[in-house]
Amino acid sequence: MLSITCAGFGGQGVLTAGLLLAHVSMESGKEITWVPSYGSEMRGGTASCRLRIGDEPILNPFFSAIDALIGMNQDSVDTFQGAIAPGGVLIANSSMVRGGAFRDDIRVVEVPATEIAGELKNPRGANLVMLGAVIGATGLVDAEEFADGIDAYFNKKGRNNPLNRECFMRGVQAAANA
Amino acid sequence: MSRQLMKGNDALSEAAVRAGCRFFGGYPITPQSEIPEYLSWRMPEAGGTFIQAESELSGVNMVYGAAAAGFRAMTSSSGPGFSLLQEGISYIASAELPAVFVDVQRYGSGLGDIFQAQGDYWQATRGGGHGDYRMLVYAPASVQESVDLVSVAFDKADQYRNPTLILSDASIAQMMEPVTLPEMREHDPNADWAVRGKHGKPFKRVTSTMYYIEDFDAYIKGKYDEMAEAEQRWESVRVDDADVVLVAYGISSRICREAVEIARGRGVRLGLLRPITLWPFPAKAFAEVNPLVKAYLSVELSALPKMVEDVRLACEMKAPVETFLGGAHIPESSAIVERAVAILNAQR
Amino acid sequence: MSEKLTPKLLVEPNKFCPGCGHGIINRVLAEVLEESGLADQAVGALAVGCACLMMDTFGTDWVQAPHGRAAAVAVGVKRMRPECCVFTYQGDGDSMSIGFSETLYAAIRNENITAILVNNGIFGMTGGQMAPTSLPGQKTTTSPKGRDAATTGQPLNMIDQMKHLPIGYLARGSVASAKDINNLKKYIKTAIETQMNGGGYSMVEVLSFCPTNWKMNMEKSVAHVQDTVKAIFPVGEFVKNGERTDA
Numbered sequence: 001m002l003s004i005t006c007a008g009f010g011g012q013g014v015l016t017a018g019l020l021l022a023h024v025s026m027e028s029g030k031e032i033t034w035v036p037s038y039g040s041e042m043r044g045g046t047a048s049c050r051l052r053i054g055d056e057p058i059l060n061p062f063f064s065a066i067d068a069l070i071g072m073n074q075d076s077v078d079t080f081q082g083a084i085a086p087g088g089v090l091i092a093n094s095s096m097v098r099g100g101a102f103r104d105d106i107r108v109v110e111v112p113a114t115e116i117a118g119e120l121k122n123p124r125g126a127n128l129v130m131l132g133a134v135i136g137a138t139g140l141v142d143a144e145e146f147a148d149g150i151d152a153y154f155n156k157k158g159r160n161n162p163l164n165r166e167c168f169m170r171g172v173q174a175a176a177n178a
Numbered sequence: 179m180s181r182q183l184m185k186g187n188d189a190l191s192e193a194a195v196r197a198g199c200r201f202f203g204g205y206p207i208t209p210q211s212e213i214p215e216y217l218s219w220r221m222p223e224a225g226g227t228f229i230q231a232e233s234e235l236s237g238v239n240m241v242y243g244a245a246a247a248g249f250r251a252m253t254s255s256s257g258p259g260f261s262l263l264q265e266g267i268s269y270i271a272s273a274e275l276p277a278v279f280v281d282v283q284r285y286g287s288g289l290g291d292i293f294q295a296q297g298d299y300w301q302a303t304r305g306g307g308h309g310d311y312r313m314l315v316y317a318p319a320s321v322q323e324s325v326d327l328v329s330v331a332f333d334k335a336d337q338y339r340n341p342t343l344i345l346s347d348a349s350i351a352q353m354m355e356p357v358t359l360p361e362m363r364e365h366d367p368n369a370d371w372a373v374r375g376k377h378g379k380p381f382k383r384v385t386s387t388m389y390y391i392e393d394f395d396a397y398i399k400g401k402y403d404e405m406a407e408a409e410q411r412w413e414s415v416r417v418d419d420a421d422v423v424l425v426a427y428g429i430s431s432r433i434c435r436e437a438v439e440i441a442r443g444r445g446v447r448l449g450l451l452r453p454i455t456l457w458p459f460p461a462k463a464f465a466e467v468n469p470l471v472k473a474y475l476s477v478e479l480s481a482l483p484k485m486v487e488d489v490r491l492a493c494e495m496k497a498p499v500e501t502f503l504g505g506a507h508i509p510e511s512s513a514i515v516e517r518a519v520a521i522l523n524a525q526r
Numbered sequence: 527m528s529e530k531l532t533p534k535l536l537v538e539p540n541k542f543c544p545g546c547g548h549g550i551i552n553r554v555l556a557e558v559l560e561e562s563g564l565a566d567q568a569v570g571a572l573a574v575g576c577a578c579l580m581m582d583t584f585g586t587d588w589v590q591a592p593h594g595r596a597a598a599v600a601v602g603v604k605r606m607r608p609e610c611c612v613f614t615y616q617g618d619g620d621s622m623s624i625g626f627s628e629t630l631y632a633a634i635r636n637e638n639i640t641a642i643l644v645n646n647g648i649f650g651m652t653g654g655q656m657a658p659t660s661l662p663g664q665k666t667t668t669s670p671k672g673r674d675a676a677t678t679g680q681p682l683n684m685i686d687q688m689k690h691l692p693i694g695y696l697a698r699g700s701v702a703s704a705k706d707i708n709n710l711k712k713y714i715k716t717a718i719e720t721q722m723n724g725g726g727y728s729m730v731e732v733l734s735f736c737p738t739n740w741k742m743n744m745e746k747s748v749a750h751v752q753d754t755v756k757a758i759f760p761v762g763e764f765v766k767n768g769e770r771t772d773a
Contacts, residue, residue, distance in 0.1 A: 026181060026356045033355055036353075060511055061353055061355075062433065062508050235627070235628070236595070236628050239592065242591065242598075243601060243603040266592060373607075373610075374610060381537075381585045381586055382588070383587075
């Protein structure tokens, strides 16, 4: 079972990234819980959600030790880095996470997600770049299978953009090169 | 049916429609607002009626009218809004009409705050309104159970002609999990008691049934005694050899479920009793517990201990009963384990 | 031998005090429902106050709401059973004080129901307390020196609250003379027709008297409505077929 937190500014697609992760994982037969940040947890415009993904039914949807953190901005890395379990993964959006030191007992994957999405002319796709990085880094689901899941998800909503897949795959590569 | 990922509130709403609910009158309040939002489009799609009422007071009475007309009807609220429903719930119980209510619990008295809590336990299980009535209270611990129990709540409301309550909370309501939805059911609204004009028959009066039932005291006590006996539901996890038995419902039970796994991994014999009905409280469940159990620990997400009173009664104080309160903070499963270990150590 | 033509809907003698206006209104409503062929499909919502005494004596289907909430209950019934003739029958304390919100919002949503609101300027059943419609200076058990409009407000005119809304029908009648009663019957008939034609919300306010709590005899009660109450609450039709009549 993996415990994953996605965090960033409101508007960076943090909840959507978590939903995609949950949705595609479910389609590949996993058990999932997805819990949005709520009430007093939401401060200073930071949005987050936490997921647990595993092969067995998820008992407790809450956790204090994070296996993988998707940190879309500086604030979220500052807030959640300390909660990452030793040996866990931090996927940091290096376009926005520039200050401070990273812990040395975790694996840090720096991905300039905002810049990559901008390059690909899909500025709202930074969250997909980050998703690609987390899939690449954790191997939770096969990357191509996950990319198919993303296409299916957006096709179902009637608004898929081929650049979504591209953003995601760039994230996968970034994790592989890290 | 295939699984789909749904938010607790949305899944509960869809399940209500599929259970044949065709009327919803309610008012927005966080963290239950997804229910009126969902039903605002889904009800008309299913041939039902959705009304955004001007207040909870009005919403519950629209439900009263729709239920009196024989239709499956529901409203939902949270915290302050749930308090406003109580007048209407008492009337609906007194008129012996079926209806389903949902309280998505939030924290605190007064305005409180919008995050998850379990502080409405007394209001839910003791009858938040005036007089002599009870509601069957169902406490889902997952999105799937929110779906399953809404269906049960409608059927039991009909069976006993009594309002029933789904006692959820902000976390079950806001989280997403995969669910399997049931098939659509239609409900026959033409019960003999349903008002629809007398059509040549004696006219019907939907009001407190005490006016028309002889020996009403015995009658109504008998009805609730029967419910108390027949409707207890629970889940037990490794209680037969447990040294400490956790008692927890809803979201707390999910945390406790993990605590049991952690404890067992460490050789600590922890078990869990999870009430699924809060009224009637599943006293029968305690017969499954290890007769040599050393303590019960009531785990509740509230500032004041509440359910623990039912635990004490149900276990007849055959072992010490302690409380673990989450209050405004979601407890760590490991902290619950530590507490259980501390209780055992103190007894050595 | 002359036949006494009592409407069949009046299944038992009413339980109101001698001289009470409710008995007349009950009779008028029963006649309208029977003459319109709606007695068998009528469902009434009433709540708390003297109005609820008719639940056993007036033979339509009934739902008894919490105090003030009859309009919301009626809405629940009508939305689910649009073929029924759904009406509320409420006093002024019930519909205009504790139930102001439910009453007004049914009109705001233009719900297809008929509200019969009886204005006798006092809480009858609870023993003569001040109502929202009590007149300035009126002595009641909670305004023993007379209603002080400076601290309790002016009498509530529900017609004024509603006449700007896009509703079906709005009228105020009275039971204080044979002519008034004939007009009242016309108003209630039009209100019910409006509902059954899908014309939207209809409300008839009825100026009535409460000799018991007014502590007046019949003659004085009738004269009080004619001379004093009507000056503050004018009678007539105010909205008809969804249009303002500016009566």
